[in-house]
Amino acid sequence: MMTSLFDQFMSPTFIGIPLIALATTIPWLAWPTPSTRWLNNRLLTLQGWFINQFTHHLFTPMKLGGHKWAVILTSLLLFLISLNMMGLIPYTFTPTTQLSVNLGLAVPLWLATVLIGLRNQPAIALGHLLPEGTPAPLIPILIIIETISLFIRPLALGVRLTANLTAGHLLIQLTATATFVLLPLLPAAAALTMVLMYLLTVLEIAVAMIQAYVFVLLLSLYLQENV
Template sequence: MMNNLFDQFASSTLFFIPLIIIALLVPWFILMPATKACLYSRPTMLQAWFLKTSTKQIFLPINPSGHKWAFMLSSLLVFLMVINLLGLFPYTFTPTTQLSMNLGLAIPLWLATVLIGLRNQPTISLGHLLPEGTPTPLIPILIVIETISLFIRPIALGVRLTANLTAGHLLMHLISSATLAVMSISMMLTSMTFTVLILLTILEVAVAMIQAYVFILLLSLYLQENT
């Protein structure tokens, strides 16, 4: 019995090895390699179709100068999606429930988009801090507000991913605990809570995929503003 609900989000160790390291390495081992033996297999073709479709949708509105980010963001999309899905299995650890990791991914990528904009089009990038047609008395206030909103972007990226996954895992843990608690009281109530748990699990599978896509989509929007 866990003393704290949030203990499940703490990275445990096995033989003095942090499990978060294993969790971060697993996605790269389960992806199908593009070898001749499995080049035309169904999993490989499905994987290639998914990457092609998602990359096309993400980079369609971005200028050609930003397409060089396609490989990195597509790899990050698959990485986050696989990590989120693996975290739904029992006795596993989800690294994306750690705010430190999500901020470690969000801040460098956001900062890279900002620096690219300042290098390639400094006037347009700085112009985002002041909307066109702003009254003169409001100019200092709007510049401060837009600057704060600019620096909040990476924090919002990391917190959004962490909060959604953490809330889902907590709900699943609470409902599964309730299912075990009422098992000896009423089978009808047990079946109802178990049905809710199944539906919530299906929802969490969708959330795990959607949140990874939203993370990359917002990064692509930041990139679009600066290319």
Template sequence: MNLFDQFAPATLLNVPLTPLAMLFPWLLLPTPQLKWVHNRLQAFQNWLFMLFSKQLLLPLNTPAHKWAFLFASLLTLLLTTNLLGLLPYTFTPTTQLSINLGLAIPLWLTTVLAGFRNQLTHSIAHFLPEGTPTPLIPALILIETISLLIRPLALGVRLTANLTAGHLLIHLVSSAIPVIFLLSPTASVITFMILTLLVTLEIMVATIQAYVFVLLLSLYLQENT
């Protein structure tokens, strides 16, 4: 088997299962109910969303607060998808660059268009800092344009590279344990402990990368509101 077969999109009767893999985590979330007192899971979920929204939207202007629901939904999607992808016999859609770019490009483009609509002069001024010498104007405009256009690519590649690297490392270490066990049981136990630490680290990476993805989008929005 190819080492990268685990990142191939899952199919059933030649029908891709990626949309199902992205929709399934939403079924695990508790549905809000009209009750005076929520259970522990719903209370924890509400507290987590309120804490996240408060920390993320605090530096943003008031017009940007309408993005709170979108950012919370995006964080939930990325977080649940990344974490469920660590379970055996599962598929992680966010290891696909096409999926991540499909999320990053429209959201980034929306922040840019919002800036052009709300503050056209300020948004255009980003391409040429004040006080730039005349001979450097073409070069700076080109650099700022490339810097702006590369942002969605950086968003997608960062999420893809971190998750792919972690999955590959876990796969390599777990494949080596049975081979090492035949040579040295003690070494295989040590390798298994390392694998446990790697899985713990990958859980942290999956959580942090989901937050970083949304945080960078909020920073792009902050520049355009």
């Protein structure tokens, strides 16, 4: 029995061994492996169509230099979607509710986009820190503000994903607890809370997919600024 609602977000352990690595790798089993056949089944066809549409939508406005990231960002999207969706199954653990996991994904990729910009176009990359036409007295302040906003980007990526998933899981947990408490006392109210719980579950499925897309989309926008 959980002593706190936040115990569900603790990393599971077995005989003292953290199982977060297992929880991170198992969702990959849900994605079918493409075959070399000319005709695939409906699931593989749908998966290929989804990947093609996503890469086309994400990389059409980007320069050719950023197209090298297609495999990385598409794999990251599928990875985040699988982790978020698997975490909605009862008695499972969602690694993306851990801020450390999300920052571990966000910081290296964000830093890579910054280093690419500094290597390929250093003048433009540094020019983002100071808007054109800034009055001379405001130059030091704006440079500090833009530098802080630059370094806060990976933190915003990680916190956004963690907060949205944590809030959704907590709402479902609270609604389920209210349903069990009201069932012997007020069956009609329990039925309403059960309907609300189903609606929240549908909403959480949408949030799990949308937040993975937003995470990758923001990374692509950071990359677009530096290529």
